[in-house]
Amino acid sequence: MNKFWCLLFLAVPVLGVAAFAWAPGAGYWLPRDISDHGWQIDHLFYFVLTLTGAVFVATELALFWFAWKYDGRTNMQPVRFTHGSHDVEVLWTLAPAATLVFIAIYQMNAWADVKMRQPDVPVLAEVTARQFEWRIRYPGADGRFDTLDDVHVVNDLHVPVDRDILITLKSQDVLHSFFLPNLRIKQDAVPGMKIPVWFRARDVGEFDLVCAELCGWGHYKMKGRLTVQSASAFQQWLAETAAAQEATQEPEVEESE
Amino acid sequence: MSSPAVPHTHAGAAAAAPAMPVAKFLATYVFSRDHKVIGLQFLFSTLLWFIVGGLLALAVRWQLAFPWQGMPIVGRLLFSAEGNQISPEFYTMLFTMHATVMIFFVIIPILAGAFGNFLIPLMIGADDMAFPTLNMLSYWVMWPAFVLMTISFFVPGGASAAGWTGYPPLSVAHGAAPASQAGQTLWVLALVFVGISSMMGSVNYMTTIIQMRAPGMTMFRLPMTIWGMFITAVLQAFALPVLTAALFMQLLDRTVRTGFFIPEGLVINNEGVAAGGGQPLLWQHLFWFYSHPAVYIMILPAMGMVSDIISCFARKPLFGYKPMVYSICGIAGLGFIVWGHHMFMSGMNPALGAMFMVSTIMIALPSAVKTFNWLATLWGGKIQFTTPMLFAMSFVSMFIIGGLSGIFMAATPIDIFIHDTYFIVAHIHYVLFGGTAFGVFGGIYFWFPKMFGRMMNEFWGKVHFLLSFIFFNGTFFTMHLLGAGGFPRRLADPYHYATFRHLLGMNQFITYCALGMGAVQIIFAINLFYSIFRGPRCGRNPWHANSLEWLAPSPPGHGNFDVQPVVYRGPYEYSSPETTEDYYPQWQPPPAGQGEASHAQAQQHA
Numbered sequence: 001m002n003k004f005w006c007l008l009f010l011a012v013p014v015l016g017v018a019a020f021a022w023a024p025g026a027g028y029w030l031p032r033d034i035s036d037h038g039w040q041i042d043h044l045f046y047f048v049l050t051l052t053g054a055v056f057v058a059t060e061l062a063l064f065w066f067a068w069k070y071d072g073r074t075n076m077q078p079v080r081f082t083h084g085s086h087d088v089e090v091l092w093t094l095a096p097a098a099t100l101v102f103i104a105i106y107q108m109n110a111w112a113d114v115k116m117r118q119p120d121v122p123v124l125a126e127v128t129a130r131q132f133e134w135r136i137r138y139p140g141a142d143g144r145f146d147t148l149d150d151v152h153v154v155n156d157l158h159v160p161v162d163r164d165i166l167i168t169l170k171s172q173d174v175l176h177s178f179f180l181p182n183l184r185i186k187q188d189a190v191p192g193m194k195i196p197v198w199f200r201a202r203d204v205g206e207f208d209l210v211c212a213e214l215c216g217w218g219h220y221k222m223k224g225r226l227t228v229q230s231a232s233a234f235q236q237w238l239a240e241t242a243a244a245q246e247a248t249q250e251p252e253v254e255e256s257e
Numbered sequence: 258m259s260s261p262a263v264p265h266t267h268a269g270a271a272a273a274a275p276a277m278p279v280a281k282f283l284a285t286y287v288f289s290r291d292h293k294v295i296g297l298q299f300l301f302s303t304l305l306w307f308i309v310g311g312l313l314a315l316a317v318r319w320q321l322a323f324p325w326q327g328m329p330i331v332g333r334l335l336f337s338a339e340g341n342q343i344s345p346e347f348y349t350m351l352f353t354m355h356a357t358v359m360i361f362f363v364i365i366p367i368l369a370g371a372f373g374n375f376l377i378p379l380m381i382g383a384d385d386m387a388f389p390t391l392n393m394l395s396y397w398v399m400w401p402a403f404v405l406m407t408i409s410f411f412v413p414g415g416a417s418a419a420g421w422t423g424y425p426p427l428s429v430a431h432g433a434a435p436a437s438q439a440g441q442t443l444w445v446l447a448l449v450f451v452g453i454s455s456m457m458g459s460v461n462y463m464t465t466i467i468q469m470r471a472p473g474m475t476m477f478r479l480p481m482t483i484w485g486m487f488i489t490a491v492l493q494a495f496a497l498p499v500l501t502a503a504l505f506m507q508l509l510d511r512t513v514r515t516g517f518f519i520p521e522g523l524v525i526n527n528e529g530v531a532a533g534g535g536q537p538l539l540w541q542h543l544f545w546f547y548s549h550p551a552v553y554i555m556i557l558p559a560m561g562m563v564s565d566i567i568s569c570f571a572r573k574p575l576f577g578y579k580p581m582v583y584s585i586c587g588i589a590g591l592g593f594i595v596w597g598h599h600m601f602m603s604g605m606n607p608a609l610g611a612m613f614m615v616s617t618i619m620i621a622l623p624s625a626v627k628t629f630n631w632l633a634t635l636w637g638g639k640i641q642f643t644t645p646m647l648f649a650m651s652f653v654s655m656f657i658i659g660g661l662s663g664i665f666m667a668a669t670p671i672d673i674f675i676h677d678t679y680f681i682v683a684h685i686h687y688v689l690f691g692g693t694a695f696g697v698f699g700g701i702y703f704w705f706p707k708m709f710g711r712m713m714n715e716f717w718g719k720v721h722f723l724l725s726f727i728f729f730n731g732t733f734f735t736m737h738l739l740g741a742g743g744f745p746r747r748l749a750d751p752y753h754y755a756t757f758r759h760l761l762g763m764n765q766f767i768t769y770c771a772l773g774m775g776a777v778q779i780i781f782a783i784n785l786f787y788s789i790f791r792g793p794r795c796g797r798n799p800w801h802a803n804s805l806e807w808l809a810p811s812p813p814g815h816g817n818f819d820v821q822p823v824v825y826r827g828p829y830e831y832s833s834p835e836t837t838e839d840y841y842p843q844w845q846p847p848p849a850g851q852g853e854a855s856h857a858q859a860q861q862h863a
Contacts, residue, residue, distance in 0.1 A: 008726065009650065009651075009654055012654050012658075015734075020738075027759055028741070028759075028760070030674075030742070031742060031743050031756055041673060044668055045665070045671050045674070048665055048668055052661035055657075056658065059632065060657060063632060063635070063654055066635035066636050070638045070639060070640050071642070072572065078832070079572055079573050079639055079831070081573070081574065081832050081834055084578065084579075084580065084633075088577075089630075092629045093626055097619075097622050101618075103618055103668065104615045104618045107671075108611060111607065111610070111611060112607075114670060115673075172523070173430070173524060174427040174433050179743075181674070186673050186674065187602060187604070191426060191520050191523055192520025192522075192523075193520075193604050208754045212678075213424075214420045214747045215427060216427060216433055217344075217418070217434055219749070220345060220751065221753060223753055
């Protein structure tokens with residue numbers, strides 16, 4: 001029976017690795033990445049996965065092997081009466097410490113790219129989160145916000161492809177989070193703060209905009225759509241939307257800023 | 258209660274109330290000042306809440322596997338008005354209360370309250386805690402919390418639904434959610450009482466461990482369990498005041514609209530919110546300044562218990578005792594400067610985030626050192642595969658997974674993608690269920706003989722272990738894959754999004770495993786209660802263990818020990834060449850003649 005328990009512990013690394021080997025092929029994996037910077041995040045994910053995977057397999061195998069070999073029923077050797085070893089402790093403190101410092105430094109650049117090196121372009125749109133929708137405002141033909149030709153849309157963010165996109169993220173009521181899984185972008189929207197978000201999309205198409213911070217009972221349905229389109233299609237869409245807005249005499253300027 | 262005399266002894270009770278067995282019963286079992294009774298009170302209260310928290314989790318799982326489908330039986334009882342289905346409001350409340358109950362009513366009080374109370378005086382060779390009355394109060398102050406939290410389920414709007422993190426403005430603005438009415442206020446008040454209870458315990462544990470150790474029990478002869486409890490008490494003493502202050506600020510924001518956490522110009526439900534001048538991020542800083550150390554409060558005592566169990570059943574000294582102690586201290590120290598890793602996406606200065614990333618990554622180091630030492634303790638031993646040992650080994654196995662998955666989210670760029678996804682849910686459950694809860698199960702099986710003077714059933718203990726282990730991994734390992742798919746937490750219906758629709762099948766698998774895991778706990782409950790009354794009686798030291806609690810009778814009477822124990826060596830002298838037995842208890846005097854030599858040697862080892 002003791003060997004059965006050892007095999008149970010052996011099953012952890014075996015099935016753990018098997019699950020991660022099976023998942024990508026079965027479609028359970030990182031969603032498609034269409035961003036310019038996303039490869040850095042995915043690369044780090046694979047890098048940490050490889051590293052932690054190796055440590056996982058090694059330590060779990062050691063647990064299995066020690067349990068198997070030093071099973072009290074079959075191990076006839078006397079117990080190794082030791083209270084530890086200074087050299088070994090130093091070794092297994094310094095080796096992981098060096099690895100961890102390396103991981104910390106290795107990823108700094110990706111973090112800076114996504115959150116600290118803001119591109120020098122005008123703000124394309126202002127996204128204001130509220131329970132439970134995304135209110136999106138484009139500056140309109142004059143290129144300036146807070147003018148009469150601002151274009152207002154709800155839950156329907158359009159951006160041109162292959163261009164640095166800069167968005168200002170705000171919240172009107174509670175915390176929300178602006179999550180674009182396919183662009184590897186996530187940023188909380190905080191009332192009282194204007195937070196810049198930037199990315200560059202490589203492929204055209206329609207993608208989900210997810211709210212990823214609990215914002216109340218309707219959190220689950222706070223769904224937006226991101227449409228990435230060619231520059232000309234984007235300009236056309238913006239012009240049509242502005243025209244439609246003009247026609248309905250809408251601009252209810254509710255938010256004076 | 259009001260009498261300053263100790264009412265537990267027969268003489269005292271008889272003198273105080275000659276013909277009042279009710280008063281005696283109350284003094285012995287209800288308002289007892291005996292640390293063992295208080296420990297068991299904590300144990301049974303927290304196990305009851307464990308059931309509540311577990312059922313809340315299963316309801317969450319139901320919705321994720323079968324969204325908007327009528328729940329069988331329970332649905333008809335609870336939500337017949339909504340066609341037996343869970344409403345989004347109710348779902349939000351479910352996961353909020355699951356986490357609140359599990360963290361504040363189960364894990365923290367079962368470790369510090371139940372095991373801390375029961376074990377500290379016994380393991381250090383004291384007759385009781387330093388402050389028995391304070392100890393009794395620390396248990397009874399939990400009751401206002403229990404009552405307030407229970408009431409909150411029945412007030413209009415229901416119990417808190419702002420997440421267990423209670424982030425404002427959602428938790429503060431009354432119009433923000435149906436439940437952010439009375440339910441949230443009761444939540445805040447209940448947590449204040451939990452904090453008071455923890456603080457009373459913390460002061461008591463620190464004083465007891467520092468002041469009341471038996472002769473010969475130096476700090477470096479303390480069992481790891483006691484080190485875990487000691488450092489936990491220190492963490493609570495330093496971190497809790499911050500949470501308490503934050504809770505009072507939230508309470509004031511809610512009641513008299515002080516606006517600590519509310520910025521200008523908020524419009525909620527199309528109504529302006531009067532208060533202003535505050536900052537929602539302030540709450541997050543204060544909350545996590547406590548709640549990140551609280552993560553270690555929720556694991557360090559379990560690490561200590563697991564160290565003791567592993568050494569005992571490997572019949573081998575704990576490998577690297579002092580590095581183990583230093584790593585606990587290291588985890589506690591670093592634990593105070595990593596709180597910002599919960600806020601990488603919060604809008605906090607990204608440069609500050611980079612700083613927190615470095616400290617967070619470094620906290621993996623002491624955890625790694627502990628894991629290596631546990632493995633090295635097994636190396637070269639003679640392992641006995643008892644139920645407590647299986648749980649302790651599974652703690653190591655699962656903690657490896659939980660620790661390693663933490664590196665993903667410590668890496669800020671990866672966290673951009675996996676933050677607030679099921680990757681985090683997998684991580685926290687590997688640490689707190691696969692880690693702490695398995696450690697607690699191991700602790701219950703291990704110390705049950707001391708608590709009740711009887712043994713639990715080994716066969717059913719192993720069945721409980723096997724099934725829990727399998728279902729646990731089925732439930733939570735799979736969640737890593739959900740997280741890799743970006744599957745967000747806290748959504749009542751994630752399949753609303755095309756990106757996540759294909760994950761429904763995997764969620765159904767998880768729910769079946771979770772239901773199985775809940776069901777097999779019935780085996781544990783039956784084993785526990787049957788063994789209390791019918792288990793085979795055991796002697797003082799059924800496991801042939803070394804630490805002082807095994808010197809006391811099982812169960813120990815009031816005052817614990819027959820005579821004051823004297824400590825001659827550290828707690829891990831298993832298979833020592835100095836003795837023919839494979840254990841060498843701390844209280845056993847060295848053979849005459851070589852007393853000085855072996856005493857010095859034991860000190861050197863320690």
